[in-house]
Amino acid sequence: MEVAQQEVLTAPEQQTAVELSGSAALLEALIVEGVDTIFGYPGGAIMPIYDALYDYKEKLNHILVRHEQGGIHAGQGYARTSGKVGVVFATSGPGATNLVTGLADAQIDSTPLVCITGQVFAHLLGTDAFQETDVINITTPVTKWNYQVTDANEIPEAIAKAFYIASTGRPGPVLIDITKNAQIQKFQYKGYTPCNHIRSYRPKPIVRTQYIEQAAQVINEAKKPFILWGQGVLLGNAEQEFKAFVEKSGIPAAWTIMGVGAIPTDHPQNVGMLGMHGNYGPNVLTNECDVLIAIGMRFDDRVTGRLDKYAKQAKVIHLDIDPAEIDKNVQTHVAVWGDCKETLPLLTKHIEAKQHTEWLEKFNDFTRKENEAVIDAELHPKTGEMTMGEVIDQLNHLTGGDAVIVTDVGQHQMVGCRYAKFNQTRSNITSGGLGTMGFALPAAIGAKFGAQDRTVVAVIGDGGFQMTLQELGTIMQSGVDVKILILNNRFLGMVRQWQELFNERRYSFVDIQSPDFVQVAKGYGIAGQCIKEREELQPALQEMLNHKGSYLLEVFVTKENNVFPMVPQGCSVSEIRLK
Amino acid sequence: MSNDNTLPEGKQEFNITVYTENQIGLLNRIAIIFTRRKINIDSLNTSPSEIDSIHRFNIVITETEDVVRKLARQIEKQVEVLKVYYHTNADVIWQEMALYKVPADVIAEKVAVERLLRENGARAVVIRKDYVVFETTGHREETDNLIKVLQPFGLIEFVRTARIAIIKDSEGFNRKLREFERREPGEDVIENEYLNQRDKVFTM
Numbered sequence: 085m086e087v088a089q090q091e092v093l094t095a096p097e098q099q100t101a102v103e104l105s106g107s108a109a110l111l112e113a114l115i116v117e118g119v120d121t122i123f124g125y126p127g128g129a130i131m132p133i134y135d136a137l138y139d140y141k142e143k144l145n146h147i148l149v150r151h152e153q154g155g156i157h158a159g160q161g162y163a164r165t166s167g168k169v170g171v172v173f174a175t176s177g178p179g180a181t182n183l184v185t186g187l188a189d190a191q192i193d194s195t196p197l198v199c200i201t202g203q204v205f206a207h208l209l210g211t212d213a214f215q216e217t218d219v220i221n222i223t224t225p226v227t228k229w230n231y232q233v234t235d236a237n238e239i240p241e242a243i244a245k246a247f248y249i250a251s252t253g254r255p256g257p258v259l260i261d262i263t264k265n266a267q268i269q270k271f272q273y274k275g276y277t278p279c280n281h282i283r284s285y286r287p288k289p290i291v292r293t294q295y296i297e298q299a300a301q302v303i304n305e306a307k308k309p310f311i312l313w314g315q316g317v318l319l320g321n322a323e324q325e326f327k328a329f330v331e332k333s334g335i336p337a338a339w340t341i342m343g344v345g346a347i348p349t350d351h352p353q354n355v356g357m358l359g360m361h362g363n364y365g366p367n368v369l370t371n372e373c374d375v376l377i378a379i380g381m382r383f384d385d386r387v388t389g390r391l392d393k394y395a396k397q398a399k400v401i402h403l404d405i406d407p408a409e410i411d412k413n414v415q416t417h418v419a420v421w422g423d424c425k426e427t428l429p430l431l432t433k434h435i436e437a438k439q440h441t442e443w444l445e446k447f448n449d450f451t452r453k454e455n456e457a458v459i460d461a462e463l464h465p466k467t468g469e470m471t472m473g474e475v476i477d478q479l480n481h482l483t484g485g486d487a488v489i490v491t492d493v494g495q496h497q498m499v500g501c502r503y504a505k506f507n508q509t510r511s512n513i514t515s516g517g518l519g520t521m522g523f524a525l526p527a528a529i530g531a532k533f534g535a536q537d538r539t540v541v542a543v544i545g546d547g548g549f550q551m552t553l554q555e556l557g558t559i560m561q562s563g564v565d566v567k568i569l570i571l572n573n574r575f576l577g578m579v580r581q582w583q584e585l586f587n588e589r590r591y592s593f594v595d596i597q598s599p600d601f602v603q604v605a606k607g608y609g610i611a612g613q614c615i616k617e618r619e620e621l622q623p624a625l626q627e628m629l630n631h632k633g634s635y636l637l638e639v640f641v642t643k644e645n646n647v648f649p650m651v652p653q654g655c656s657v658s659e660i661r662l663k
Numbered sequence: 664m665s666n667d668n669t670l671p672e673g674k675q676e677f678n679i680t681v682y683t684e685n686q687i688g689l690l691n692r693i694a695i696i697f698t699r700r701k702i703n704i705d706s707l708n709t710s711p712s713e714i715d716s717i718h719r720f721n722i723v724i725t726e727t728e729d730v731v732r733k734l735a736r737q738i739e740k741q742v743e744v745l746k747v748y749y750h751t752n753a754d755v756i757w758q759e760m761a762l763y764k765v766p767a768d769v770i771a772e773k774v775a776v777e778r779l780l781r782e783n784g785a786r787a788v789v790i791r792k793d794y795v796v797f798e799t800t801g802h803r804e805e806t807d808n809l810i811k812v813l814q815p816f817g818l819i820e821f822v823r824t825a826r827i828a829i830i831k832d833s834e835g836f837n838r839k840l841r842e843f844e845r846r847e848p849g850e851d852v853i854e855n856e857y858l859n860q861r862d863k864v865f866t867m
Contacts, residue, residue: 283843284743408733
């Protein structure tokens with residue numbers, strides 16, 4: 085009976101008003117926006133929304149997390165695999181402040197989120213009421229948009245704007261703070277209309293063909309052109325358009341860790357990873373190419389190294405949807421401002437079909453050198469303790485490159501991104517810009533909800549796992565199937581690596597102790613094992629993947645391995661070190 | 664050689680004009696774009712604009728043009744910001760207003776003060792038995808100058824407004840707003856004009 089009534093309510097453009105609480109109006113809005121999963125944690129100031137949610141359990145799957153930070157990272161993981169907007173609920177005060185790390189992460193990695201926070205009654209605002217914090221001002225620097233609702237009548241429009249802003253243009257997190265009185269307040273609900281226009285907000289421009297033509301001319305005249313691509317290709321759902329461009333142009337293409345997977349790892353023109361721990365060829369040849377074509381990437385300092393020695397010899401073409409990124413770090417010769425879903429096909433049309441065989445071969449030469457100096461030893465060590473690289477390599481063999489790999493932050497993240505094989509897009513979920521340790525476990529939970537038919541493997545270090553391991557409780561309760569692969573080197577490895585290389589091995593507080601992770605998992609009813617010997621690796625990974633439900637596999641890897649190649653901070657990309 | 668007026672290389676005063684929706688919290692959203700980069704805001708004024716419901720910020724900072732251009736783009740990126748322009752002092756007509764409170768007896772007794780006030784274009788706003796409040800409007804040097812002049816005569820209180828500036832070659836915001844209000848940007852909307860005029864105007 086109630087369900088029938090709700091169906092009537094969700095009809096958009098409904099003419100006759102019905103009396104509804106602000107909370108119910110919020111949930112109606114979520115349903116029209118196509119939300120199926122919410123990650124959240126209740127509390128005093130958001131109780132009316134949770135009370136309303138009790139009647140919507142059939143339509144909205146709410147995942148009770150163990151900490152609001154876990155909730156928002158799960159929302160991010162969900163958004164990144166599904167391509168939809170992640171939705172997160174939290175209460176006022178500490179609930180809201182616990183979202184801040186995730187908001188900053190989503191902001192810098194352009195992840196679409198709508199976070200709903202409860203707030204104290206409007207009449208208590210500014211009185212230092214119980215669990216009151218100034219959430220709007222705290223979150224302003226880390227949100228694309230935020231808004232405080234104090235009257236239920238504002239809810240439909242505020243939520244509509246939130247989804248529109250979060251998901252369009254360069255996506256990002258939006259926070260809506262709703263005072264408790266607005267949640268309770270009954271008002272005349274006239275249906276929910278999604279937003280598709282805000283006069284002060286222009287998510288993308290119309291594409292000007294003159295810039296496409298200019299870019300095409302520069303590309304057609306290039307002898308040694310080089311494509312760099314980032315997450316913009318994924319966010320624009322432009323993988324096919326990108327592939328067509330790459331293949332017609334014949335140009336070697338390298339990725340940022342946010343962009344990996346847009347074309348498969350084994351695509352012949354995919355020459356590898358950019359940046360500090362990227363591949364040898366892409367870094368060195370950045371300073372040899374004559375035209376640099378950057379697509380949906382933002383020249384992060386971890387990608388460029390020292391800017392005044394970055395690709396100075398090259399003409400730079402930059403395709404981006406965000407005009408603030410153009411000329412921000414690297415001066416462009418031709419800027420193609422627009423959605424790459426639209427600009428790439430136009431560019432493909434205007435360029436000549438070519439093969440850059442000799443130039444591509446130069447990348448392959450560097451790959452051979454890198455294999456000899458670094459990769460062979462990392463992926464196929466014959467003796468000694470296991471390496472992170474060989475674990476990832478074995479995992480590749482077993483998944484075939486079809487799994488979603490969620491990485492945390494540190495050495496294993498760089499190793500994971502470097503060596504994991506990806507056959508399809510939206511497969512590498514990592515905290516790229518913010519570098520948030522503790523991201524992987526909750527993000528993997530969300531990633532699985534966003535891609536239920538895919539295998540999700542969270543690759544995590546022993547340090548990062550201990551930052552959010554309470555989310556094992558979320559896995560236990562929700563029954564979500566996440567494979568947890570802990571690469572334990574008994575160190576905070578990346579900081580240790582830097583201390584070794586740059587601080588004369590003064591290992592300052594990187595020697596981290598861990599509990600028995602398998603026992604911890606067991607406490608949450610999650611199966612697992614810990615292995616230390618090479619011959620156990622392949623069967624243990626196989627068991628993890630075959631296991632019905634979540635599984636924790638802890639692998640002891642060598643303690644003091646370093647991730648190479650490496651562009652030391654303050655150095656040019658061409659000064660990349662192999663050891 | 665250096666004196667107080669010497670600016671670090673390439674830096675000069677820029678007048679940033681921001682057209683926005685009237686939204687609570689937007690002032691903070693704009694201000695933190697400067698504070699995040701440890702850039703001091705020399706002057707900030709918010710006022711209505713020529714269009715009902717559209718607000719106008721006048722912000723003055725001392726920076727290089729490269730930095731100002733990047734700041735302008737970050738400001739324009741904010742959802743409720745419609746448009747950002749930046750100009751050097753030469754490209755705008757600008758004014759600041761100042762109030763000076765001086766003891767009335769000095770004014771009454773010293774003829775020199777009256778002459779100085781007149782020379783500096785000051786106008787008496789309030790005359791009381793114990794004090795007189797004068798007002799001047801003009802450029803920074805002009806309002807500053809009168810402080811120096813009045814200081815020896817027992818200047819009691821001084822205050823100056825933020826700068827307001829009118830853009831010399833602006834046709835106002837009405838036409839632009841009509842474009843923004845359209846659902847789809849039309850061909851006549853000059854979307855990429857900044858790509859051609861990077862050094863002048865940043866525009867959507």
